[in-house]
Amino acid sequence: MTNSVIKTENLTKVFKVGFRGKSVAALKGLNLEVTEGEIFGFLGPNGAGKTTTIKILMGLIYPTTGKAWILNKEAADVEVKNRIGFLPEQPYFYDYLTSREFLRFYGQLFGLEGDELRTRMNNLLTLVGLEDAADLQLRKFSKGMLQRIGIAQALINQPDLIVLDEPMSGLDPIGRKEIRDIILRLKEDGKTVFFSTHIIPDVEMICDRVGMLMKGELVNVGRLNEIMDAKVKYVEIVARNVSKEMLAHMEAIGSSLYETCDHVSINVRDEDRVDSILQLIKDGKGSVVSVIPQRETLEEHFIKKIGGTS
Amino acid sequence: MHALLLKAKHPFVIPLMAALAFSLYIIQHQIAGYKGMEKKIEEFVILPKGEYLKPAVIGYEQLAADIIWLQAIQVIGEDTVTPKGYDWIYHALDVVTTLDPKFAYAYQLGGVTLSVLGKVPEKSNALLLKGMRENPDVWQIPFYIGFNSFFYLNDYRSAAEYMAKASKLPGHPAYLPKLAARLYVQAGDPDVALEFLLRMYKETGDEKVRAILEQRIKEVIVERDARFLEEAVRRSKDVYKAYPEKLIELVERGIITGVPREPFGGYYYFNPEDGRVYSSVVKERMRVYGK
Amino acid sequence: MKVLTIARNTFREAIRDKILYNLLFFALLMIAASLLLATLTVGEQSKIIIDIGLASINVFGALIAIFLGIGLIIKEIEKKTIYNILAKPVPRYQFLIGKYIGLLITILVNIVIMGAGLYIILILNELRWGHSIFDVNFDIWKAIYLIFIELMVITAIALMFSTFSSSSTLSAIFTIAAYIIGHLTEELKLIGDKVQDSLLKGPITFFYYFLPNLDNFNIKGRVVHRLDVPSSYIALVTVYGLFYVAVILLLSGVIFQRRDFK
Numbered sequence: 001m002t003n004s005v006i007k008t009e010n011l012t013k014v015f016k017v018g019f020r021g022k023s024v025a026a027l028k029g030l031n032l033e034v035t036e037g038e039i040f041g042f043l044g045p046n047g048a049g050k051t052t053t054i055k056i057l058m059g060l061i062y063p064t065t066g067k068a069w070i071l072n073k074e075a076a077d078v079e080v081k082n083r084i085g086f087l088p089e090q091p092y093f094y095d096y097l098t099s100r101e102f103l104r105f106y107g108q109l110f111g112l113e114g115d116e117l118r119t120r121m122n123n124l125l126t127l128v129g130l131e132d133a134a135d136l137q138l139r140k141f142s143k144g145m146l147q148r149i150g151i152a153q154a155l156i157n158q159p160d161l162i163v164l165d166e167p168m169s170g171l172d173p174i175g176r177k178e179i180r181d182i183i184l185r186l187k188e189d190g191k192t193v194f195f196s197t198h199i200i201p202d203v204e205m206i207c208d209r210v211g212m213l214m215k216g217e218l219v220n221v222g223r224l225n226e227i228m229d230a231k232v233k234y235v236e237i238v239a240r241n242v243s244k245e246m247l248a249h250m251e252a253i254g255s256s257l258y259e260t261c262d263h264v265s266i267n268v269r270d271e272d273r274v275d276s277i278l279q280l281i282k283d284g285k286g287s288v289v290s291v292i293p294q295r296e297t298l299e300e301h302f303i304k305k306i307g308g309t310s
Numbered sequence: 311m312h313a314l315l316l317k318a319k320h321p322f323v324i325p326l327m328a329a330l331a332f333s334l335y336i337i338q339h340q341i342a343g344y345k346g347m348e349k350k351i352e353e354f355v356i357l358p359k360g361e362y363l364k365p366a367v368i369g370y371e372q373l374a375a376d377i378i379w380l381q382a383i384q385v386i387g388e389d390t391v392t393p394k395g396y397d398w399i400y401h402a403l404d405v406v407t408t409l410d411p412k413f414a415y416a417y418q419l420g421g422v423t424l425s426v427l428g429k430v431p432e433k434s435n436a437l438l439l440k441g442m443r444e445n446p447d448v449w450q451i452p453f454y455i456g457f458n459s460f461f462y463l464n465d466y467r468s469a470a471e472y473m474a475k476a477s478k479l480p481g482h483p484a485y486l487p488k489l490a491a492r493l494y495v496q497a498g499d500p501d502v503a504l505e506f507l508l509r510m511y512k513e514t515g516d517e518k519v520r521a522i523l524e525q526r527i528k529e530v531i532v533e534r535d536a537r538f539l540e541e542a543v544r545r546s547k548d549v550y551k552a553y554p555e556k557l558i559e560l561v562e563r564g565i566i567t568g569v570p571r572e573p574f575g576g577y578y579y580f581n582p583e584d585g586r587v588y589s590s591v592v593k594e595r596m597r598v599y600g601k
Numbered sequence: 602m603k604v605l606t607i608a609r610n611t612f613r614e615a616i617r618d619k620i621l622y623n624l625l626f627f628a629l630l631m632i633a634a635s636l637l638l639a640t641l642t643v644g645e646q647s648k649i650i651i652d653i654g655l656a657s658i659n660v661f662g663a664l665i666a667i668f669l670g671i672g673l674i675i676k677e678i679e680k681k682t683i684y685n686i687l688a689k690p691v692p693r694y695q696f697l698i699g700k701y702i703g704l705l706i707t708i709l710v711n712i713v714i715m716g717a718g719l720y721i722i723l724i725l726n727e728l729r730w731g732h733s734i735f736d737v738n739f740d741i742w743k744a745i746y747l748i749f750i751e752l753m754v755i756t757a758i759a760l761m762f763s764t765f766s767s768s769s770t771l772s773a774i775f776t777i778a779a780y781i782i783g784h785l786t787e788e789l790k791l792i793g794d795k796v797q798d799s800l801l802k803g804p805i806t807f808f809y810y811f812l813p814n815l816d817n818f819n820i821k822g823r824v825v826h827r828l829d830v831p832s833s834y835i836a837l838v839t840v841y842g843l844f845y846v847a848v849i850l851l852l853s854g855v856i857f858q859r860r861d862f863k
Contacts, residue, residue, distance in 0.1 A: 015863065058688040061861035081690040088688070092681035094610065096617040108606040109689040153685070323851055330848045335810045337841045341817050342790060344834050358652075377785075384791035 005161050005192045006034035010066035013052050026052040028216040034194055039187050041203035042196040044213035050196040054165050085154035089165040095139035110157040124152040144175040164195035168202050180206050200299045219305050235274050237266045238289040239281045246284040360408025375410035386423050396428030414448045417441030421454040426519050431462035449479035470494045500534035528573040532589045535570040539587040542566045553582045603691050604699040611703020628661035632718045648825055654719035655821045659748050662712055666752045670759025671772040673700045694854040708752050716745045744824040750842035751818035757849040764857040783815035
């Protein structure tokens with residue numbers, strides 16, 4: 001409990017929707033714990049309840065039942081927000097402000113002022129690479145710039161916990177890499193990062209742990225290698241200059257082949273046979289391009305799970 | 311601290327709101343003291359003329375008229391209204407009827423209250439004449455002008471003329487032509503006045519106006535009875551060559567069948583010094599119907 | 602401090618909004634046009650200028666209060682900017698009060714500009730007729746002051762509606778209705794005095810005391826006719842306005858605190 005940064009207990013949220021006030025459960029008894037210093041990926045398709053969870057954690061909505069704690073304080077506690085940095089989904093900010101005015105405004109909400117605030121503002125503008133846009137109104141910003149200034153405001157209070165709601169959605173590959181780099185840097189500084197996404201590779205690349213949310217229920221949580229089969233599914237060998245008879249021979253050993261232009265990729269299910277296949281290629285004067293053991297991808301796991309619950 | 315506040319929110323908010331609401335009650339009471347009836351009437355002075363107001367209310371003349379009307383009728387009939395107050399009420403009703411000229415009831419109520427309650431029959435007639443121009447089919451309007459002319463302006467001829475006009479309009483009561491005819495020939499007769507007053511009493515719904523009309527009716531009854539008794543005294547004198555000492559003697563001598571009851575609860579007596587009959591309650595005889 | 606930060610930002614938002622300038626422009630145009638209208642009348646030019654001027658200040662002030670007042674919260678929700686503010690260490694009631702004060706400052710600035718415009722026109726009018734500038738009716742500032750107090754109440758009402766409604770049209774209709782009813786509350790007393798039925802008298806008296814009585818703030822007529830307005834009356838009505846605002850803000854705070862921002 002001491003190093004638990006986010007903790008929820010049986011968190012349930014029921015919304016009344018429509019004219020007749022039909023009840024729809026957005027969250028069903030969520031139990032989640034995020035510990036200090038980790039990057040936690042909160043994964044789930046759109047509408048799974050990720051944003052609802054984050055809004056409860058931020059005190060924007062109140063749970064129907066259950067409780068949520070942040071840094072060992074109740075989520076609705078205003079004081080605890082001094083230690084949180086938050087970037088909402090598709091950040092909507094006051095677009096009539098310039099970057100500087102924008103950061104000053106949020107800084108002041110944390111009670112920052114004077115030189116301290118100015119120093120932090122300048123450092124953050126450098127961190128997110130917006131020094132040149134310091135006096136530009138936000139309405140003139142691109143999507144990527146908005147996301148970066150959004151991260152800057154989330155860090156103005158030097159928070160212990162950073163909560164990011166879909167920080168990479170709608171960004172190009174370079175934009176996403178920049179956000180990933182910032183997240184990794186935050187982890188290096190000993191901060192806890194909790195972010196939601198529906199894009200799997202984001203999680204795969206940087207998360208220590210992930211939680212998978214589906215229809216308001218947590219279907220899986222843990223270290224990436226715990227969640228997924230650590231066992232190698234098959235080994236992919238890519239080779240060149242392999243003769244036809246050799247291929248037939250390999251197929252006979254029990255591997256599937258895919259020929260492309262001048263390459264051939266050989267998927268070997270049985271790890272023990274990898275050596276004999278490599279030997280075969282060598283004997284046939286072929287050359288090995290790569291040998292990659294293939295594990296289950298998060299995406300495959302995810303799809304399998306969705307299939308399982310729906 | 312904020313967490314504390316959050317938890318304590320309702321316990322302290324509700325008593326605070328109650329305290330504020332109670333203070334508001336006290337304050338509003340104080341403010342009302344400043345305003346009073348006088349202020350309401352002063353508002354009518356501030357009211358611009360109807361001609362100016364009309365373009366300003368951008369097509370909502372009836373609604374504007376209703377709002378001013380509702381304010382005016384709150385004031386009309388209040389005991390605190392000064393004679394100047396009735397000038398203001400006249401102005402307000404003039405504005406109402408300029409905004410909504412077909413608002414016949416405004417003329418009627420204004421006509422009655424301005425003369426009967428306000429004793430400003432000229433203003434009453436001015437409003438009613440305006441009403442007659444705009445609503446030539448409403449018989450009550452000339453009826454009221456006739457009433458004003460008869461009782462307040464002592465102009466029997468014009469009273470008879472307006473009554474004749476009223477009796478030609480649709481919806482008039484059956485008695486009206488006869489009343490008009492009697493006004494032409496017997497304008498000075500208390501019986502005519504009495505009938506007129508009784509009809510008027512029936513036509514009006516305003517309690518304050520009715521109270522005044524009732525008073526007036528009783529006064530006319532006194533006048534009528536006094537004249538009747540004086541006539542009997544004269545006949546008695548013709549026969550017995552002397553005034554009776556008491557009116558009851560007239561009955562004893564068989565000249566009349568009874569002494570009428572005094573409507574205010576007093577009694578009638580004969581004053582041999584001037585040879586006239588008086589009521590014990592109404593000391594002065596009416597001048598209006600004097601011969 | 603955080604209240605002031607939010608107030609300052611609200612003010613900044615308002616003055617970067619084009620609607621405000623349009624309203625201000627039309628109000629000043631109306632006040633200037635009163636000078637033209639005044640030439641049509643014989644005598645009492647200043648009366649007409651003051652009538653039109655004070656009416657313009659009141660109407661345009663009310664428009665600013667209603668439309669910007671409703672936008673205060675609803676726009677934050679529509680544009681989703683509220684999420685990021687309430688995720689900061691800002692208690693909700695402070696956010697609400699900050700927004701309110703921000704708009705009040707905006708309204709105050711506008712009213713002072715309009716009042717100054719009216720005052721200048723009145724000075725020009727007096728000079729044109731060869732009078733001294735001291736002939737200008739200084740009491741217009743009393744009327745303008747009470748217009749501001751009235752607008753404080755209207756803004757609070759607009760804010761309250763926007764704390765629980767998510768439709769600006771509906772909130773605008775509610776607030777305009779409250780504005781009109783607020784001006785008719787005075788009639789309730791007169792009706793209440795006349796009504797005999799105690800079953801009706803109770804509710805009428807209740808509404809008379811607890812609906813906003815906006816007529817309290819209307820001394821325009823008295824000022825035009827140079828009738829005396831006692832300072833004690835102005836003080837009393839000011840306290841009334843402030844207390845009313847306090848009640849509405851408390852109510853708004855309670856509603857706002859419980860609200861989910863989906």
